[in-house]
Structures are given as C-alpha cells and as structure tokens.
Amino acid sequence: MTAQNRLNHIQLLEAESIHILREVASEFQKPVMLYSIGKDSSVMLRLAQKAFHPGPIPFPLLHVDTGYKFHEMLEFRDRLTSELGVKLIVWRNEEALAQGANPVKLGTQRCCGLLKTQALLDGLRAHGFDAAFGGARRDEEKSRAKERIYSFRDSAGQWDPKNQRPELWNLFNSRIGPGESIRVFPLSNWTELDIWHYIHLENIPIVPLYLAKERRMLVRGDSLIPVEQSFVQGLPGEEQWVKCRLRSLGCSPCTGAIRSDADTVPKIIEELMGMRNSERANRVIDHDQDGSMELKKREGYF
Amino acid sequence: MIFAEEQTVNGADVAKDTAHASIEALLEAERAKDLLRFSTAGSVDDGKSTLIGRLLYDSRNVYEDHVRAVTRDAAIDFAQLTDGLRAEREQGITIDVAYRYFSTAKRKFIIADTPGHEQYTRNMATGASTADVAIVLVDARKGILDQTRRHACIASLLGIPIVIAAINKMDLVEFSEEVFERHRQALLELAHRLEIPELIAVPVSALDGDNIVHRSERTPWYSGPSLLELLETVPLAIERSSAGLRFPVQRVVRPHQDFRGFAGQIAAGTVRPGDEVVALPSGRRTRVRSITTWEGELELAHAPQSVVLTLEDEVDVSRGEMIASVTDAPHRTRHFEATVVWMHGTPLQPGMTYMLKHTSQTVRARVVEIRSRIHVDHLEHRPAEQLGLNDIGQLVIETSLPLLADVYRESRATGSFILIDPTDNTTAGAGMIRSIADTEEGATPINRATRGLIAVGNRQELAAELEKSLLQAGALVLRTRVPVSASLVTIARIGAVVLVESDASDPVTLTRVDVANAQPRELAFDHPDEILNELQSLGALPTGDDENDNGLGI
Ligand SMILES: Nc1nc2c(ncn2[C@@H]2O[C@H](COP(=O)(O)OP(=O)(O)O)[C@@H](O)[C@H]2O)c(=O)[nH]1
Ligand SMILES: [Mg+2]
Numbered sequence: 001m002t003a004q005n006r007l008n009h010i011q012l013l014e015a016e017s018i019h020i021l022r023e024v025a026s027e028f029q030k031p032v033m034l035y036s037i038g039k040d041s042s043v044m045l046r047l048a049q050k051a052f053h054p055g056p057i058p059f060p061l062l063h064v065d066t067g068y069k070f071h072e073m074l075e076f077r078d079r080l081t082s083e084l085g086v087k088l089i090v091w092r093n094e095e096a097l098a099q100g101a102n103p104v105k106l107g108t109q110r111c112c113g114l115l116k117t118q119a120l121l122d123g124l125r126a127h128g129f130d131a132a133f134g135g136a137r138r139d140e141e142k143s144r145a146k147e148r149i150y151s152f153r154d155s156a157g158q159w160d161p162k163n164q165r166p167e168l169w170n171l172f173n174s175r176i177g178p179g180e181s182i183r184v185f186p187l188s189n190w191t192e193l194d195i196w197h198y199i200h201l202e203n204i205p206i207v208p209l210y211l212a213k214e215r216r217m218l219v220r221g222d223s224l225i226p227v228e229q230s231f232v233q234g235l236p237g238e239e240q241w242v243k244c245r246l247r248s249l250g251c252s253p254c255t256g257a258i259r260s261d262a263d264t265v266p267k268i269i270e271e272l273m274g275m276r277n278s279e280r281a282n283r284v285i286d287h288d289q290d291g292s293m294e295l296k297k298r299e300g301y302f
Numbered sequence: 303m304i305f306a307e308e309q310t311v312n313g314a315d316v317a318k319d320t321a322h323a324s325i326e327a328l329l330e331a332e333r334a335k336d337l338l339r340f341s342t343a344g345s346v347d348d349g350k351s352t353l354i355g356r357l358l359y360d361s362r363n364v365y366e367d368h369v370r371a372v373t374r375d376a377a378i379d380f381a382q383l384t385d386g387l388r389a390e391r392e393q394g395i396t397i398d399v400a401y402r403y404f405s406t407a408k409r410k411f412i413i414a415d416t417p418g419h420e421q422y423t424r425n426m427a428t429g430a431s432t433a434d435v436a437i438v439l440v441d442a443r444k445g446i447l448d449q450t451r452r453h454a455c456i457a458s459l460l461g462i463p464i465v466i467a468a469i470n471k472m473d474l475v476e477f478s479e480e481v482f483e484r485h486r487q488a489l490l491e492l493a494h495r496l497e498i499p500e501l502i503a504v505p506v507s508a509l510d511g512d513n514i515v516h517r518s519e520r521t522p523w524y525s526g527p528s529l530l531e532l533l534e535t536v537p538l539a540i541e542r543s544s545a546g547l548r549f550p551v552q553r554v555v556r557p558h559q560d561f562r563g564f565a566g567q568i569a570a571g572t573v574r575p576g577d578e579v580v581a582l583p584s585g586r587r588t589r590v591r592s593i594t595t596w597e598g599e600l601e602l603a604h605a606p607q608s609v610v611l612t613l614e615d616e617v618d619v620s621r622g623e624m625i626a627s628v629t630d631a632p633h634r635t636r637h638f639e640a641t642v643v644w645m646h647g648t649p650l651q652p653g654m655t656y657m658l659k660h661t662s663q664t665v666r667a668r669v670v671e672i673r674s675r676i677h678v679d680h681l682e683h684r685p686a687e688q689l690g691l692n693d694i695g696q697l698v699i700e701t702s703l704p705l706l707a708d709v710y711r712e713s714r715a716t717g718s719f720i721l722i723d724p725t726d727n728t729t730a731g732a733g734m735i736r737s738i739a740d741t742e743e744g745a746t747p748i749n750r751a752t753r754g755l756i757a758v759g760n761r762q763e764l765a766a767e768l769e770k771s772l773l774q775a776g777a778l779v780l781r782t783r784v785p786v787s788a789s790l791v792t793i794a795r796i797g798a799v800v801l802v803e804s805d806a807s808d809p810v811t812l813t814r815v816d817v818a819n820a821q822p823r824e825l826a827f828d829h830p831d832e833i834l835n836e837l838q839s840l841g842a843l844p845t846g847d848d849e850n851d852n853g854l855g856i
Contacts, residue, residue: 006538007607009337009410018608019567022552023662026621050596051565051608055557138401145400164398165729166424166645168431170567171659171720175727189412191403197332266325273328 010198014047017186019170020149021051021133024184025058027174028131031184032124035061035081035088037073038249039206040135040187043195046204047186048133049084060087062123062132066115067097068229068251076207091123103253104231115251121157130176133184139191149188155179193272200265210268212245212260224259228252335405338538341414341429341462343453344439349470353439353508353529354402354415355380360515361530363404380508399429408534423678423692424645426453427732430460431718434539437466437529442475442505445485448679451492455678458496459641459694459734461714464536465493465501468529472521473507479523495681504529545713546627547571547579548605550661550706551619555610563594563610564619569661569715570708571627572604573611580631581617582624582706588615605715622663624706632706632716633738639673641710642689642697646723646730649688650695656730658701660719666702667721673698689731696736710734755786755800755813756833757822764810765803767830772799791815 007015024031033048035041048057063077081088093101096114103111124132138144148164150172165173176182187195199206218225218234224244225232232253244257245268262268344350355378358364364383372382402413414429416422430436436457440450457465467489475481486503493501504513505521506529512518515530527535548569555563573579577590593600594610603609611625619625626632644650650669658667673696675686689695710717721731758765765781772779778798784790786802794800794815810833811822825833 006336008333009335010333012337012606015567015606015608019552022565022608026553026662052555053596053610054561054563054594055555139403145402146398166399166428166732167729168428168720168732169714169718170432171718173659173720173722173727173729175657175722177727189401189403191405191410193332193405194410197329200329201333266329269332270325270328 010194010201013190013194014050014198016170016189017044017047018051020172020184020186021048023172024131024133024150024174025052027172028182030127030129031059031131031133032062032089032127032129033057033059033133034120034135035063035077036135036249037063037069037077037207038135039195039199039210040137040190042204042206043190043198044133044135044187045084045086046198046202057086060089062089062091062127062129064116064120064123065090065092066119066251067092068102068115068253070207070209070226070228070249070252072209073207073249076205080205089123089127091119091126093119093122102229102231103251108254111254124157124181130181131174131184132181133186135187136185137190137192137195138185138188147185147188149185150174151183151185152176153181153183157181193269196265196269196272200269206265207249209246209249212243212263212267214241214243215257216240217242217244217257224257226252226255226257331407335408335410336538337410337412338435338533338536339412339414339433340435340437340466340533341416341426341433341457342437342439343416343426343429343456344470345441345447345449346417348439348441349508350415350439351381351383353437353468353470353506353514354413355383356508356511356514357530358383358402358404360511361404361406399425406530406534411533421692423452423456423694424643424732426456427460427643430456430462431732433457433460433462435464435466435533435536436462437468440467440469440485440489442469442471442481442485446488446492450489451681452678454489454492454496454498455676455681456643456694458498459643459676461710461734463499463539465498466529466532466536467501467503468508469503469505470508472505472512473510477505477512477518477520479521482521482524502526502532504532545570545632545708545716546630547573547577547625548632548706548708548713548716549573549579549611549625550663550716551621551623551625552662553621554619561612562616563612564625565608565610566625566662567608568603568605570605570713572602574602575599578628579613579625580628581613581619582626582631583634583704584618584623586615586617587628588613588617590614622661624661626706632708632713634704634706635738636701636704637670637698638705638707638738639696639698639736640719640733641676641736642695642721642731642733644689644691644693644695644731646728647691648723648730649690650697650731651688655724657722657724658699658705658719658733659722660705660707661716663703663705664722665705668700670698670700672696697733699733707735707738709736709738754815755790755794755802755822756825757786757802757804757808757811757813759804759806759808759810761810762803764830765801768801768833771830771834772801786813 033044052058061081093115101111101114136144138147148167151159152165153159216227216239218227218238219240219242220238224242227239229252242259243261245260245262246255246257249255260271262271342350342354359380368383369378372379400415402415404411414433416426416429438450438453440446454465469482469485482505489501489503504526505524506513508514512520513528515528517528548571549566550569551564552566555565573590573593575590575592578587579590580587591612591614593603594612652669652671655666655668658665672686672689674683675689675693675695676683678694686695708716717735719733720729721733723730769779769781779801780793780798781801783803790800810825812825813822
C-alpha cells in the first residue's frame with residue numbers, strides 16, 4: 001500500500017462510522033437516530049446521508065425536547081430536517097412540563113431525570129425502537145471511555161457497566177431478546193477536534209450558538225449563563241453583553257457559555273487546540289457529584 | 303490542550319508555532335495525520351495506568367480540569383487520569399477495555415487500555431483485535447512473568463505485527479543497563495518463539511517520565527527513541543493484508559428502478575471501475591461499473607473505505623455475500639480450524655452449536671472438535687475436553703452455510719469471526735481462522751498439513767534423499783529447479799512439499815505457506831531423517847494416528 005492511497009485519520013473514522021450505520025440499519029427491525037441538534041448530531045446526520053447514498057436515510061430522527069432548549073436550536077432543527085426531507089419525531093415529557101418541572105425548582109439532576117432520561121425512555125418505548133443511534137464520543141468523559149459501540153440495554157433501558165458484550169474487530173453482535181434494545185454510538189472514536197475538523201471539511205451546517213458573538217449573559221463568577229428562561233433570574237449587575245459562544249448545546253438554563261472570539265469554524269478549531277479545560281467543564285450539569293455521568297448512564301441517559 | 307510546561311513535540315506546539323501562520327496551514331497539517339491504534343497490557347501494578355497518564359500528560363493531551371481532579375497535595379496521580387469507572391476506582395484496578403484518544407503533530411492515536419489478569423484475557427483480546435502495535439509492560443524488578451507471556455501470546459494470536467516492551471520502573475533498579483539488557487534478550491527470545499515479527503524494548507520510568515515522551519538523561523547507555531517517538535514512527539498495519547479485493551455486502555441500495563448498488567466496507571484489496579469481479583457464493587463473473595459515494599464516483603477505492611459498488615450485469619448479490627477479485631478469490635468453506643478465545647461463563651464443548659458472525663454474514667456453527675487448549679502462560683498446546691471462560695483453544699468448526707473466508711494471518715477482516723450464544727445472545731467467543739479446507743459443500747477432512755517450500759540450494763544428494771523419504775512417508779512431493787514463485791507457493795498450498803534446488807550453497811531453509819509472509823527458516827539439521835523429524839513435528843507429515851489422514855487433507 002502506497003502512501004497516496006492511505007486514508008488519513010478523518011477518512012478512516014468516516015469509513016468506520018458508515019460501516020456501523022449500515023450494519024445497524026440492516027440488522028435491526030426498527031432503528032432511530034437520536035438527534036440532539038448539536039455538533040455531534042450534525043456530523044452523525046451527515047454520515048447517515050453518506051452511508052445510504054444515493055438512497056434515503058432508512059430511519060427517522062428522534063429529538064427529545066426538554067422544553068428548555070434554545071429557540072435557535074429548534075429553528076435550526078425544523079429548517080434542516082425539512083430541507084433534507086428526513087422524518088423527525090419530537091418527544092417531550094408533557095406531564096412533567098405541565099407540572100412546572102424546571103432545573104431551578106427541582107435541581108439539575110431530578111430535572112434531567114424527568115425531562116431527558118424519562119422522556120427518552122418513554123419515546124423509545126412508545127415507538128418500539130430497538131436500536132437508537134446516539135452521538136456520544138468516548139473522549140467526552142471518563143465513564144464513556146469504556147462504552148461499547150453497541151451498548152446493550154435491558155428491558156428497562158438500563159446500562160450495566162460490568163455486563164457489556166466484548167467487541168472485537170468490526171464484528172458487532174446485534175442479537176437481542178424481546179423488549180431489549182441497544183444504543184449505538186457511531187462516533188465513539190471521534191474526538192471533539194475531529195468533529196470540528198469534519199464540520200469544516202464537509203461544510204456541515206451548525207446552530208449559530210456555537211459561533212462567538214455579543215450575547216446577553218448572566219455573569220456569575222467564571223460562569224456565563226444564557227438569559228432565555230424567565231425562571232433564570234440574575235442578581236443586579238449580572239446581566240451583561242459578552243462576546244461568547246457555546247461549546248456544547250444543552251438546555252439553556254444549564255449550559256454555560258465560554259468567552260470567545262471564535263466566530264468561524266476554523267477559529268473554533270484554533271481555539272480548541274489551545275484549550276485548557278474539557279468540553280464538559282462548561283456544562284453545569286456535570287458538577288453535581290463525581291461520577292455523575294456514570295450514574296445517569298446507569299439510569300438510562302446516554 | 304496546552305498543559306505541561308516543558309517543550310514537547312505535539313499538536314499544541316503546532317498551534318503555538320503557527321499562531322501567526324494561517325489557520326489553513328494548521329488544518330492542512332491536521333488533515334495529513336494518520337491513525338495508529340495500540341493496545342496496552344501489563345500485570346496489576348506494573349504501572350500501566352501511570353504510563354498512559356504520563357504519555358497523555360507529557361504530550362499535553364490532558365485538560366486542566368481533569369488534572370485538577372486527580373491532584374492531591376501538589377502531586378498528580380497519573381494513574382487516576384485514566385482509571386474511569388466507579389467499580390474500578392473502588393477496586394483500584396482496570397477491569398475493562400478503556401479507549402483513550404490523543405494526538406501529536408504527526409499522528410492521531412487510539413489506545414485500547416486493557417487489564418492484565420488472567421480473568422481478563424477476553425478484554426486483552428478485544429483490545430488487541432484492532433491494534434497496529436501492542437505495548438507490553440514489564441516491571442524491571444521482576445522481568446518476564448506468566449502474565450508477560452500471556453500478553454505476548456495474545457498479541458501474536460491476534461496478529462499484531464509489532465510489540466513494544468516497556469521495561470518500567472527503571473528508577474527502582476538504578477537505571478541499570480545490565481538489568482535492561484537481560485530483560486530485552488529474554489523478550490526477544492519469547493518473541494521469536496511466538497513468531498512475533500518485531501519486538502522493540504524501551505527502558506522507561508512511567509512515574510518520572512523517563513523515555514516516555516522525552517529521551518532520558520538517566521539512561522545514557524540507551525540511544526534509541528522514546529516510547530512516543532516510536533509510536534509516531536512505526537509503520538501502520540493499515541494494509542497488512544495481501545489478499546485481493548474482498549467486499550462483503552452489507553446492504554443493497556436501491557433508491558429507484560435504475561440504480562442497484564451494493565453497500566459495504568472494503569475488507570481487503572483495491573477496486574476500480576472496469577475490474578473483473580466474482581459474486582460469491584454464486585460464482586457469477588461481471589465487471590464493476592462504478593464506485594458510488596456521496597462525493598461522486600471514484601476512480602479507485604481501497605480497504606478500509608466504505609463505498610457502494612454497481613456492477614455491469616444484473617447479478618444477484620445480497621447481504622452476507624461477497625464481491626471479490628477473480629484472480630485471488632477467498633476460500634468458500636464450511637469446515638475450518640480456528641483459534642478461539644472463549645468469553646462465556648458456560649464452557650464450550652464439542653458438539654455445541656452457536657451463531658457465528660463473519661463479515662456481514664451470520665450462520666449456525668457447530669464445534670466438531672477441540673484440538674487443543676493453549677496454555678498461554680507456558681505457551682503449550684495440551685489436549686482439552688472443554689474451553690472455560692478466558693481459555694484459548696484450537697477448534698474445528700463446521701458451519702451451516704459456507705463462509706467466504708481467508709486465513710486470519712492473510713486477512714484480518716475476512717479471517718475473524720465471533721460466536722454468539724443462541725440462548726442468551728451474548729458474545730461467547732472470538733475466533734481467528736487458522737487453516738481452511740478449500741472445499742465446496744459437504745463434509746471434507748480438515749487439512750492439517752503444515753505445507754512448505756524447502757530450499758536445498760546446491761545439495762543435490764540431500765534433495766534426492768529427501769524426495770525419496772517424503773514419498774515413502776506418503777507426502778506429495780515436487781522437486782524442481784524453478785526459482786521460488788507464486789505458482790510454487792500455490793502448489794505447496796494445495797498440499798505438496800516443494801523441494802527447490804539452486805546453484806547457491808546457502809543453508810537449507812523451510813518456508814511455511816500456511817502462515818502469511820512467513821520467512822524462510824534455517825533448518826538446523828543436515829541429515830534427511832533429521833529434517834523429516836522436524837517436518838513431522840510441524841505436522842507436515844502424516845502422524846499415523848488416523849489411517850484416513852495422509853496429513854494432506856486430500
Ligand atoms: N517507582 C516507580 N513506581 C511506579 C512507576 N510506574 C508506576 N509506579 C507505581 O506503581 C504502582 C502501580 O501503578 P499503576 O499505574 O496503578 O499500575 P497498573 O495496575 O499497571 O495500572 C503505583 O503506585 C505507581 O505510582 C515507575 O516507573 N517507577
Ligand atoms: Mg491501572
């Protein structure tokens with residue numbers, strides 16, 4: 001093999017992810033792609049377009065809407081899915097929302113439990129999906145470093161870190177029992193930098209919240225908290241204009257922004273290469289307790 | 303990700319150096335990187351977690367918040383940087399395969415970090431299955447242990463071409479050259495026995511960082527590269543396979559009447575529009591019309607690209623079938639011998655049946671026979687009634703439908719399979735095909751011959767005697783003066799012992815043909831009977847145990 005027909009790391013990751021997408025679409029009865037509107041989902045969606053080209057994507061997208069997503073995210077979602085002509089299912093825990101569930105009232109952890117985890121499990125069950133693609137990457141968080149690409153879930157949707165199937169080569173075991181399902185992570189081996197690089201190379205549309213601009217923010221210590229929901233109240237003087245951007249997209253009350261001048265994708269990549277903190281350090285939700293991600297995963301969260 | 307204070311050669315430095323250059327140059331450099339996967343294995347407390355932590359930290363691939371979380375009294379606990387799950391943090395050991403990612407200016411790396419205990423053989427095999435390189439840790443105070451042999455054996459079985467032995471804790475043996483050399487020699491011997499093509503030893507202290515990223519001043523007698531320098535320069539195993547085109551079909555893409563394509567990931571070889579190919583198992587020949595991708599049609603595609611192929615003729619190919627090169631097609635077989643790593647709590651026994659997944663095909667498989675169990679700590683084959691959890695054995699397997707397969711050593715992607723327990727659906731075993739009876743449907747004996755080419759040089763008399771003795775022993779023999787060529791190898795593969803004479807006065811050598819890229823091995827003996835004994839011990843001759851077995855499978 002000569003150097004000229006050797007794949008670079010991005011091409012290799014792409015080929016691997018496409019293989020996984022096709023394998024799941026072929027071996028499961030009813031797959032679905034969890035679409036969170038974020039950068040990872042955007043890459044995953046592009047890979048799905050490529051995997052089945054020139055045919056259509058053979059499964060729908062499912063967005064779990066907590067009710068507290070940024071309005072820019074929802075606009076982006078609706079525009080993109082209609083442009084691409086993919087089927088979109090939106091699922092919300094209406095009951096909890098009607099009772100006024102929000103992170104300030106319930107605390108971050110309980111709120112996530114109801115609006116994210118519960119809604120996700122209900123949505124998957126209601127439609128009878130047996131395989132759900134997620135955009136999680138192993139480099140995001142320590143407990144994800146051991147996650148399989150095919151992550152097996154029992155009939156309650158739960159994950160047992162001690163009881164995972166070994167995964168060798170690119171041979172995936174897709175056999176499950178009645179009521180059981182799997183989560184599939186085609187981006188497992190991508191890093192945050194790979195994702196941005198790919199977005200740049202492929203010119204993949206992203207929510208503008210990722211790009212720096214002057215925004216109204218509550219400035220509290222090191223945190224920049226977006227002003228979107230009325231229950232997020234600032235103290236006098238906290239609300240300011242700040243040039244900032246979001247490093248990962250979540251719910252507006254629980255997603256911290258970072259100060260940044262990166263208003264293009266190449267500038268984001270440049271910024272990332274000099275970053276001193278991990279992606280999730282900016283996510284308010286992970287500060288609850290050590291190992292909180294693993295707890296959430298055990299309960300059924302991604 | 304800038305963190306450590308010292309200067310290092312890595313992505314972060316590139317970011318700094320090119321701060322004034324254009325961002326485009328930086329992206330260009332990023333784009334040029336290739337990807338190396340390596341696995342790590344070591345016994346508990348050999349310092350594996352510390353080594354990985356150190357590798358990431360010194361190459362500035364660790365975030366500040368992660369470092370803060372594992373810093374106590376101004377000292378960084380490097381092991382804690384990588385030990386992830388709760389259960390494992392409680393027990394203080396690594397219990398599963400963890401994947402880590404980092405990159406330098408030259409390469410991107412994926413580490414499969416695996417535990418070293420015997421009860422985690424399956425995890426080690428998992429990590430090794432996709433690795434280009436294996437790092438085996440050795441405690442300088444202890445040298446080679448049973449576990450070291452196990453790790454090396456697994457690396458060999460899973461076909462990893464390069465093993466790096468990190469002789470760790472050199473600080474505890476006063477950085478003694480003598481200690482290092484002693485371990486290095488023992489390891490080289492081990493590698494030779496295991497047929498590991500390349501073993502490289504590096505003296506390190508993971509705790510202090512010697513020879514991990516930076517070359518150490520405390521090992522002036524060592525002039526080799528640091529561990530990271532090695533990882534940045536060793537060749538990739540990306541196309542180790544010498545096989546022709548192997549394109550297992552994952553699904554048929556048929557968006558409308560006028561398009562019928564076959565989607566898959568190229569498992570081996572290359573393909574161009576116009577190439578003559580064969581659809582298997584039907585055997586229909588046709589040509590490739592196009593290589594279709596989202597970016598447009600390609601003039602050339604190669605492993606491991608994911609593409610869609612269209613064919614000139616209306617050939618019926620479905621999921622689980624294969625499009626392959628005409629000149630060098632895979633074997634079509636229902637019977638083969640394989641090395642299997644057992645991963646299930648219920649032991650494997652002869653007669654049991656499982657689901658077998660190979661490329662994109664899943665079939666039923668029956669264990670015909672357990673040939674032996676490999677005692678990885680002592681590297682011996684012994685007879686066995688069953689294989690328990692974490693055992694490795696040689697099996698004979700029969701499948702309900704033919705597989706389109708190659709020997710693992712020749713092609714990882716078409717020589718590997720998993721066994722799935724049909725009752726609980728778990729992945730019960732992982733297998734590597736060792737030898738194939740190249741047959742059509744129906745029962746056929748397994749070819750257990752270790753066939754080969756024997757180069758005898760100008761030793762005419764020896765050649766004549768060998769020819770006679772081999773024929774008397776019931777072997778097929780071809781004696782020739784034609785220089786070694788692909789067709790001679792093919793003849794040997796069919797089941798003959800090929801004696802090659804020449805005018806050279808070189809020593810007598812044997813080249814096995816059941817092992818990919820096997821190098822000629824000097825035979826230590828001169829006398830025909832001694833050479834015959836040697837061949838006998840390799841299994842190249844009939845054993846006489848089974849009267850139907852002529853040792854050649856024919
Ligand atoms: N002196 C010395 N101690 C080491 C070195 N590498 C690791 N250790 C120590 O050995 C112990 C086990 O290390 P750890 O990385 O957890 O080993 P693992 O079980 O192989 O992951 C820890 O106390 C480390 O600090 C080394 O190079 N020198
Ligand atoms: Mg450890």
